[in-house]
Amino acid sequence: MIADLIITFLFSLSPLGEGRVGIPIAIGKDIDPMIAFIVALAGNLLVFPLFSQVLKLSNKYLWKSRRYKKSAVFLTRKAKKGTQSSIQKYGIWGLLVFVMIPLPVTGAYSGTIAAFVLQMDYKKSFLAISAGVTVALLIMTFFTPYLFYIWELFTNFIFG
Numbered sequence: 585m586i587a588d589l590i591i592t593f594l595f596s597l598s599p600l601g602e603g604r605v606g607i608p609i610a611i612g613k614d615i616d617p618m619i620a621f622i623v624a625l626a627g628n629l630l631v632f633p634l635f636s637q638v639l640k641l642s643n644k645y646l647w648k649s650r651r652y653k654k655s656a657v658f659l660t661r662k663a664k665k666g667t668q669s670s671i672q673k674y675g676i677w678g679l680l681v682f683v684m685i686p687l688p689v690t691g692a693y694s695g696t697i698a699a700f701v702l703q704m705d706y707k708k709s710f711l712a713i714s715a716g717v718t719v720a721l722l723i724m725t726f727f728t729p730y731l732f733y734i735w736e737l738f739t740n741f742i743f744g
Contacts, residue, residue, distance in 0.1 A: 602631065606623070607621065621725040628693075676704065676711075679716070694714065699712075
């Protein structure tokens with residue numbers, strides 16, 4: 585069980601799905617959904633402070649590199665284009681809703697990049713991303729057992 589909780593925590597911290605992947609992994613291993621939620625939330629809440637520091641440090645020390653600067657400008661433009669309509673228009677509330685939607689590419693990593701690119705207030709961004717992650721993980725915790733049940737019905741129907 586400890587190994588499964590560590591895996592849940594690490595998936596929730598990683599950009600490979602964050603808590604949206606960590607929770608189904610834990611529940612699939614028969615871990616109590618509330619424990620899965622707490623462990624995934626702990627991992628996913630660390631994303632903003634850690635990743636925002638990585639972004640600041642990489643910009644500070646790598647900006648002199650032509651290759652880094654070119655790719656950073658490209659990614660900044662792409663991030664602004666993808667998030668500008670909702671996040672820049674609605675500010676912190678837009679960031680919260682963006683992170684809250686439990687779909688791929690709308691998690692804490694994308695929210696952190698958007699907050700960094702749009703130069704939003706650190707504390708407000710942290711609160712918005714934390715609230716958004718919490719809601720997204722509550723949704724995942726609630727619906728994952730039902731998704732497993734539907735998947736079981738589907739596979740039994742298809743494969744007999």
